[in-house]
Amino acid sequence: MIKRTAAQIKADLLKRDQEIREQMRLLALEQEASELELLILERFERNYETLALESGRRISPDVKEAALKQVLMYWRKLPEVATTVTQTEVRLSLPNQRTSTGTVFTIEGVVDIIRDNDRTVMYDIKTHDIDSVVSNIELYQQQLNVYAHIWQTLRQQELHETCIIATAFPKAVRDAVTTGDDAKIDAALASWNPALTIPFDQQTLEQTIIQFTQTVEAIEGGQFAPPPVSRLQERVPGSRTLYATRICINCDSRFSCNAYRAYAEGDQTTAADEFGFYNDYGTAIDQSEWLSTNLSIAPPADIDDLI
Amino acid sequence: MPELTLEDLWAESGFTPNPEQEQAIRHIDGPLYLTAGPGSGKTRVLLWRTLNLIVFHGVKPEHIFLSTFTEKAAHQLREGLKNYLGQVTNHTGQPYDLANMYVGTLHSLSQKIIQDRNLNPNFRNGRPLRVMDELETYFFVSRRRNWQQLIEAAELTDLEPEVQNHTINTFFDANRPSRSRHNAVQNVLGFFGRLSEEMIDPQVVMDQAPSAEVQMLLRMYARYRGLLAEQAGFDYTDFSLLQQKAYDVVVSNAASQQYFRHIIIDEYQDTNLIQERLVFKLAAGSQNLCVVGDDDQALYRFRGATVENFVEFPARCQHYLQRQPVKIPLSTNYRSRNRVVQFYTDYITRHSWQKEGRPGEFYRVHDKNIQPYSQDTEPSVITTPAGHPDDVSAQIAALVRELLDAGKVDDPNQIAFLFPALRNSPQVNRMRNALEAVGLQVYAPRAGRFLDTDEPTLIFGAFLHVFGKPQQGPFTSQDYTEYFAWLDRSAASVTALFRQEPQLKRYLDAKRQEVAQVVADYRALLATCEANGWDVTAEYAPDQMKEALYRTRGLSLKAQKAINSVALTNQVRRRLQRNDGDKEPFKLGDIINRSTALDWTILDLFYRLGGFPTYKRMYDLAESGQDEGPICNLGLISQYLSRFMEMYAIVISASFLNDDRFQRLLFMSFLYSIYRRSESEFENAEDPFPKGRIPFLTIHQAKGLEFPVVVVPNLRKDARPAGPVEETIRALVPSDGEPLDRMARFDVARMFYVALSRAKSLMILGRYQATGNYINAEFRPMLAQLPTTATYDVNAFQPNPHREEKPPKAYSYTADYLLYERCPRQYMVFRRYGLVPSRSQTQFFGSLVHYTIEDLHHHLIQKRAQATLAV
Numbered sequence A: 001m002i003k004r005t006a007a008q009i010k011a012d013l014l015k016r017d018q019e020i021r022e023q024m025r026l027l028a029l030e031q032e033a034s035e036l037e038l039l040i041l042e043r044f045e046r047n048y049e050t051l052a053l054e055s056g057r058r059i060s061p062d063v064k065e066a067a068l069k070q071v072l073m074y075w076r077k078l079p080e081v082a083t084t085v086t087q088t089e090v091r092l093s094l095p096n097q098r099t100s101t102g103t104v105f106t107i108e109g110v111v112d113i114i115r116d117n118d119r120t121v122m123y124d125i126k127t128h129d130i131d132s133v134v135s136n137i138e139l140y141q142q143q144l145n146v147y148a149h150i151w152q153t154l155r156q157q158e159l160h161e162t163c164i165i166a167t168a169f170p171k172a173v174r175d176a177v178t179t180g181d182d183a184k185i186d187a188a189l190a191s192w193n194p195a196l197t198i199p200f201d202q203q204t205l206e207q208t209i210i211q212f213t214q215t216v217e218a219i220e221g222g223q224f225a226p227p228p229v230s231r232l233q234e235r236v237p238g239s240r241t242l243y244a245t246r247i248c249i250n251c252d253s254r255f256s257c258n259a260y261r262a263y264a265e266g267d268q269t270t271a272a273d274e275f276g277f278y279n280d281y282g283t284a285i286d287q288s289e290w291l292s293t294n295l296s297i298a299p300p301a302d303i304d305d306l307i
Numbered sequence B: 001m002p003e004l005t006l007e008d009l010w011a012e013s014g015f016t017p018n019p020e021q022e023q024a025i026r027h028i029d030g031p032l033y034l035t036a037g038p039g040s041g042k043t044r045v046l047l048w049r050t051l052n053l054i055v056f057h058g059v060k061p062e063h064i065f066l067s068t069f070t071e072k073a074a075h076q077l078r079e080g081l082k083n084y085l086g087q088v089t090n091h092t093g094q095p096y097d098l099a100n101m102y103v104g105t106l107h108s109l110s111q112k113i114i115q116d117r118n119l120n121p122n123f124r125n126g127r128p129l130r131v132m133d134e135l136e137t138y139f140f141v142s143r144r145r146n147w148q149q150l151i152e153a154a155e156l157t158d159l160e161p162e163v164q165n166h167t168i169n170t171f172f173d174a175n176r177p178s179r180s181r182h183n184a185v186q187n188v189l190g191f192f193g194r195l196s197e198e199m200i201d202p203q204v205v206m207d208q209a210p211s212a213e214v215q216m217l218l219r220m221y222a223r224y225r226g227l228l229a230e231q232a233g234f235d236y237t238d239f240s241l242l243q244q245k246a247y248d249v250v251v252s253n254a255a256s257q258q259y260f261r262h263i264i265i266d267e268y269q270d271t272n273l274i275q276e277r278l279v280f281k282l283a284a285g286s287q288n289l290c291v292v293g294d295d296d297q298a299l300y301r302f303r304g305a306t307v308e309n310f311v312e313f314p315a316r317c318q319h320y321l322q323r324q325p326v327k328i329p330l331s332t333n334y335r336s337r338n339r340v341v342q343f344y345t346d347y348i349t350r351h352s353w354q355k356e357g358r359p360g361e362f363y364r365v366h367d368k369n370i371q372p373y374s375q376d377t378e379p380s381v382i383t384t385p386a387g388h389p390d391d392v393s394a395q396i397a398a399l400v401r402e403l404l405d406a407g408k409v410d411d412p413n414q415i416a417f418l419f420p421a422l423r424n425s426p427q428v429n430r431m432r433n434a435l436e437a438v439g440l441q442v443y444a445p446r447a448g449r450f451l452d453t454d455e456p457t458l459i460f461g462a463f464l465h466v467f468g469k470p471q472q473g474p475f476t477s478q479d480y481t482e483y484f485a486w487l488d489r490s491a492a493s494v495t496a497l498f499r500q501e502p503q504l505k506r507y508l509d510a511k512r513q514e515v516a517q518v519v520a521d522y523r524a525l526l527a528t529c530e531a532n533g534w535d536v537t538a539e540y541a542p543d544q545m546k547e548a549l550y551r552t553r554g555l556s557l558k559a560q561k562a563i564n565s566v567a568l569t570n571q572v573r574r575r576l577q578r579n580d581g582d583k584e585p586f587k588l589g590d591i592i593n594r595s596t597a598l599d600w601t602i603l604d605l606f607y608r609l610g611g612f613p614t615y616k617r618m619y620d621l622a623e624s625g626q627d628e629g630p631i632c633n634l635g636l637i638s639q640y641l642s643r644f645m646e647m648y649a650i651v652i653s654a655s656f657l658n659d660d661r662f663q664r665l666l667f668m669s670f671l672y673s674i675y676r677r678s679e680s681e682f683e684n685a686e687d688p689f690p691k692g693r694i695p696f697l698t699i700h701q702a703k704g705l706e707f708p709v710v711v712v713p714n715l716r717k718d719a720r721p722a723g724p725v726e727e728t729i730r731a732l733v734p735s736d737g738e739p740l741d742r743m744a745r746f747d748v749a750r751m752f753y754v755a756l757s758r759a760k761s762l763m764i765l766g767r768y769q770a771t772g773n774y775i776n777a778e779f780r781p782m783l784a785q786l787p788t789t790a791t792y793d794v795n796a797f798q799p800n801p802h803r804e805e806k807p808p809k810a811y812s813y814t815a816d817y818l819l820y821e822r823c824p825r826q827y828m829v830f831r832r833y834g835l836v837p838s839r840s841q842t843q844f845f846g847s848l849v850h851y852t853i854e855d856l857h858h859h860l861i862q863k864r865a866q867a868t869l870a871v
């Protein structure tokens, strides 16, 4: 029998103790994390109800679930952001803008701020995926320019970095999900970085504000024509997809839209079937996903009870 | 840098308050009683007063409770506040966070109270709250199973159903009691609402019930509350009981009575008993209760509002808070020209408001002294010559045409026609015809049933072609026959298009064919199961079953594909291996459902109809700015469809379609109920109204609105006796409110007062004088002195120069600018006209994600603050 020295025993005990502590710490963290996930669930439901009450409408369960997933994934992916945010829902406004007809309006935006020791970072959370942010980088740059201007010039606060967080799953993750292969999904999730730093400079500010004002004039003047069909045939900047197949395809009012109809007439794929134009419900995969989520809600069993 | 002051901010936003307004804005201590006449700028006062509290008196937004009459008004207040606070921040660098401020209707704020841990620490211990709106409450009570329970409570089970209904309805309408369940449900729900608002406990008052019928109704009410309590899963409540729940929370938790430092209630004249009790409880600690309102504009007695809350506010303050409020009258009317103000002030004082036997006391805040800001003496109230309604209508139409032709107003939507009621009114039809005769179009969302208008008729007509028309049963009630007539008309309106639009016919035929096909597939697959002795509720075992299902005789190619699809096969495998979260493996029935479901939802179909010329025109008219009426109606239809999907199911599976179950649920339950409830458009009218049309509004709808020109063609409204519901309430809870026999006259006076105070520049009144047509007595001498349309020269029309500067509109970088930049038309359809998207539900989705992430951040920030504090 090997006799252990008191020192050894002590060291072992200490080690055990440390292990246990570490485990408890991890457990506590886990517990906190799961408590936070519970909080997310609870707030999510409440926000859903409030929004439904305010807007008088609701979203379908699959969309609702996707929204919840985004929030949960944001929390799991970027806990360091979430836990260091110093100000949330900071409402930035640029008041006293004027259209050519004299209407006064305010430009508004909402951001989150992280102030860490000597650095201040501004975050804008988007519910699109990072690919689409990258491909429309100019728009976002302009946007953060306006926000940075309000923050720095009007509010006289310092700013070191502006950043976009895109909470939607990028294509790589979506693709992985469709394979149903867990390893692939994990890998895709691991290599996904939802945050993107956007450089800001004040050069383009004035131009952006002019454009914004023109847009307000157009809205108030009731100008609602769709873009020309040529734009629908163009690729969305920086992406491989056309405007029509990226934006219009997600627009329920495409069937009544002159631009989209003109585009579709020139498109050969629907020519074979008289109603091919109308029978498009997304890809087979989209459709299958849609069915799986929505079929779980069974229609009422006893119709007579309801009549 | 000198300190920022209120004056600086006023100067910056071009606001010069009058002395009363300023006094009200600066009042911060103790109860405040603001009597606000029409057009007296009360919204601005509320806005600046709140801002003053937050910015200059350090009150945290979350400690302010600010309630408004509609969600829309709340939204505007919040936006205005954000805007002005944004200005402050730009000066001082001090940011303000309104996320936790209590701004909303008393209903939504009640819900917030119940769910707020600061006020209700026990909230999480119970079931989650589920608030049913009016339509949902209706569906809840009219479910056969639930209704049966109420009938049992009423002890009417022995009678035939029709007799049961008849017995109930007799109480509410003894002269012409109907036999329909629908009416009985509507009647008892109205009564239940009043009982809840008056905080009546059925057990407590049972012995005081004046009659056996009232006892019966009280038992039904008790049963109803029992039913709500028994529902599994959620804590169900209706709108009226919601406030009682909030009140109970505040009463049972003393800390919550100290929580709010300021309580501000707008439109206080339209609050009811439970609301009064709630707001005084909330103010118990701070005593800072500010009520704003105008008793002369009280309109909502039929919803339980008791104007006495406002008129007797000083006495109630004394009672609940043991002190008197400061009273500040906001009496300068900026909205209307001089003569308009004189006219309605004259009108209201022509009624007697004296309390009997109590000299010097009134049922009205009688010392208002409303003053017009405008001092011009030009005619701004005119009448037609006395005559037959046809002539009166023609005169009015001609003048309106002239005003438009002379370019005196920008758009027909600037001329509002106000009526006591729009439905089934011959006067309304006359007026409409007269306007149409001079080429003017009317927008009258409340004039008839919404479903009777063109757009719903055409949309649901197409649905009938696809899903088939329900069988008409042997019932003869008026509603039933009328509804089937509507179904026929709707179907026929679409058939009538077929000659012109053969493609539409082919499309609808194809959809109909799809419906028939999935049902046939479904039956065939069920037969296969039966032949093999498989139970559809058994777990799906692809190895044994797939082949047989696939080979089912007569199965369509589409269903075959679905059964064999790679996606499904993978999913089935994952679930069998329990690799798909905690989802159960598929049942055989799931597989059948999946293979026989339609690819599309009713909203998908709705949007696809937009491709065919007649429907497309509805969108085109909006896009070109010619007529917004049709697309507004499309917006509402889309909301109903989305509601149906949300209540029942999204996917239309063949098992749902089988035996016409879907068809009956859609047409015989959902739409039929909407038809019978005469559901029309939104609670609050949209403003501005659709361009290109003349709005016809009920006076109730016009509440809070203003128009350059207002026409009141029909100045007659008879005072009806109080009715059995109010009589019963009085018997159960005696009060010294307005005497039942004078109530109705008061209400008529207030209603016309609201109508008469909407005009900014010109008011045109009709003067009926013919057999059976007359105007209310008070108007007769008044109209005799007015200039008439016959002599009025439209060139003399002067717009009221005073413009109430509205708080600037906020445009969001993302939700407006980026969205519009992406596609203006998409912006129009979904953001401006509120059509509910079928699959992409971007906006709601975005807000939901953002709000929740904000909540998470908020929580973490607070937690860190607490941790630092602890250290």
Ligand code: SF4
Pocket: A226, A227, A247, A248, A249, A251, A252, A253, A254, A255, A257, A258, A259, A260, B823, B824, B825, B826
């Ligand atoms: S289909 Fe929709 S997104 Fe595309 S152009 Fe038309 S309205 Fe715009």
